[in-house]
Amino acid sequence: MSRPKARKPKGFRDAFSETAVARRNMLATICDVYRRYGFQPLETSAVEYVDALGKYLPESDQPDAGIFAFQDDLDEQWVALRYDLTAPLARVVAEHPELPKPFRRYQYGPVYRREIKPGKDRFREFYQCDFDTVGCDSMAADAEVCDVLAAAMRALGLDEFVIRVNNRKILNGLLDSLELADAGQRLAVLRTLDKLDDIGINGLEAQLGEGRLDKSGSFNAGVGLSAAAIDRLTGFLQSREDDRERTCDALFERVKESESGREGIQELREINELLDVVGLSSELVRFDPSLVRGLEYYTGPVFEIELPFTIKVKGKQKKFGSVSGGGRYDYLVERFTGQKVPATGASIGVDRLLAALEHLGRVDATGTDGPVVVTVMDTERRVEYQRMVQQLREAGIAAEMYLGSGGFKAQMKYADKRRAPIVVIAGSDEFERGEVTLKDMDLGAKLATEISDNEQWRKGQPAQITVHRDELVAQVTAILSRQ
């Protein structure tokens, strides 16, 4: 008989208790910030019509544009797993004209991308947590995006982060002045600019021109711009000043000939004023002309949160990089309805941010403990163990009677694996005296590592106490609150 192999498809993951709880805690903190800012939850289906999603991923040259698509058997139309939470939001708003405008919603959940090379840090299923304001063209909504992101980072205990802001209109203004061949070349330039962090300024110059050899030694054809155009682009990218206002002035000089460019600068100036009101400094929220963002649907301000610490990847220190991105997308709803419905928002990359919190030792692990385990010393006494468990549960304490078939040693090992905070032990001696023994697993672990050669440790079980049976719940509660 052939047996299936127990495995999951490449690029997909399971989250066990600790990760699942840490992710939930993190999401609860973020969503509470979203709520305070007036966003309300929305949950959309994971499956959408392909034409409703649109094709906006940077991977648009890949098969199925980087999405998981299949044919619906009911109407033979193509459906796909959502690749983000923004395209479905636009579909919802267009489908429901009765919704209040501005429509302010938040949403979290898994999204799906057909990564060609899934692996560490590249997954085919990952969590996003978005908030958006739909039906508002005021830069107040874009400034608020920065405010919300900063509040979310702070609520998670992160102080070191930079919110980078740019405006597609400025980039577009610059590209207008370069007289590019067509929309294809334009997109190729944008995509190349987006790679600055990966390939550096020299790599970028080569890639914008004739092309370059990549790490594997194969030649990447370049965009084919003239040296003058490349100069203008790289000059633009590097014209960031420490101060937001001065950055606006510097950029203005570079794009003032273009209407789109001037408009983009004006929008940044408005955002700057509003950021000053809420006290977000130029160090925290930085106007950065080198920020591009890969998604094609952005039309105005774009945002990114960068965490400035480095991590080791294949032996090299590398910037941890972005944990959130967003921007204004004024045409996503109009695509459906023909009506102008401007919108802006951002998405937090939940799994990347959780990885950052883990790296920084800032994970909120509340609730990762296992249950109190009531051991079964005497199977004839099951009913009495069951009553203990019931009393603990009634007091809101997570508890279970050992349901396996192992002896005492196996039960202690089980309790340990389950991260039980306390083990309850009652054998015939205890029952005779009307007592139970409680083993404090936390203290036990500490004693075992810290003072294993201690006199007290050697002579007894300092992490165990024996209490009256009637005191079970009170004593367990006391130990738990001490832990």
Next chain:
Amino acid sequence: MSRPKARKPKGFRDAFSETAVARRNMLATICDVYRRYGFQPLETSAVEYVDALGKYLPESDQPDAGIFAFQDDLDEQWVALRYDLTAPLARVVAEHPELPKPFRRYQYGPVYRREIKPGKDRFREFYQCDFDTVGCDSMAADAEVCDVLAAAMRALGLDEFVIRVNNRKILNGLLDSLELADAGQRLAVLRTLDKLDDIGINGLEAQLGEGRLDKSGSFNAGVGLSAAAIDRLTGFLQSREDDRERTCDALFERVKESESGREGIQELREINELLDVVGLSSELVRFDPSLVRGLEYYTGPVFEIELPFTIKVKGKQKKFGSVSGGGRYDYLVERFTGQKVPATGASIGVDRLLAALEHLGRVDATGTDGPVVVTVMDTERRVEYQRMVQQLREAGIAAEMYLGSGGFKAQMKYADKRRAPIVVIAGSDEFERGEVTLKDMDLGAKLATEISDNEQWRKGQPAQITVHRDELVAQVTAILSRQ
């Protein structure tokens, strides 16, 4: 230019704020019960290999056995959206032999089924919330399933429910004694028995025999059993007594010739004893020989929660029916590994249960209110409105400044649609006097309906108060806590 139509695929839904919050509240209550019983969270991927999921749905005769399957581009193997949370759990346990045994996890999330006729009450994406004990053959785990389900129902404020329990082994024992032609006929009998609630005892008799005309007038071929066999089956189905022990006695008489039957009865007797210990009466947890459950993977006790009230469907009163099902599935892990890993658990149908709570007026709507809306009476004062909002948010109160472009009337309408509990109003008069006006939207709505012809209502705005600007947060807090 052709525009895509804003729509979602058939059988898929969006959950707007109220539903999303109500569902979350309900899940939080259920999961807290699971936690108290010692289950810990697990989250698995939505996409699995088809061979790892196995084909256990009642719809096994449908194309792709009722699942959404497509080919993975990386290895050309077939993958599918999970159709439940049990098959993925078995995969996880088989993939991770290092997990503690018993492995006790809970999980909630969407599952996907290719319903042929999606519609009201039949969806292609719906939520389940499961708990399972894997690696335990003791009936204590099965009795605990009933205990957990009862605790979850009570935690949600439901008192009227029946947990029906049967045992596949007893059914199998009965079928053994009928000398059926083959496994196909056996499965056909099981599936027919499962339809008792829909077609009644007469319809069942016909369907087990020659067949019957269905509602649409077309003929359904029957299973082709003899009259004697049909008699034995229907007699068996109806041999339920009010008392669990007496039901065991009655069933014993009908299957005592079969080893599997005797074993099944013995298991029910063990469960009965344990249910007595935790105080679950025969009315609440009922042994019911007519319970089948559609999923093929069950091997022992099976469970179902029935809500006994009726609802109107197409003009007819109909039992609301099942909101949860489960059972023992001792071979799901063994399928992969060849090692015996017995398991049991149950799944709550989240969306069905939420519909039941809605019907009974028992939804926990905590948190469905919108934000406090600070209206913009004077666009020159945006900075000051922004400060008000900021102060409210810092106090943990959900608040936003109106970001749309409408006048006062539009802003009030917006606040109403957003279910804002309070609207903050400050025009030039208020600013001059250093005051703000707060409109209590809850009280306003009440007054408008209850005492619309009241003297006070006609002459003023009884739901509005004007307070000192410095008192904004304190007064908003006071009104919110009154509401």
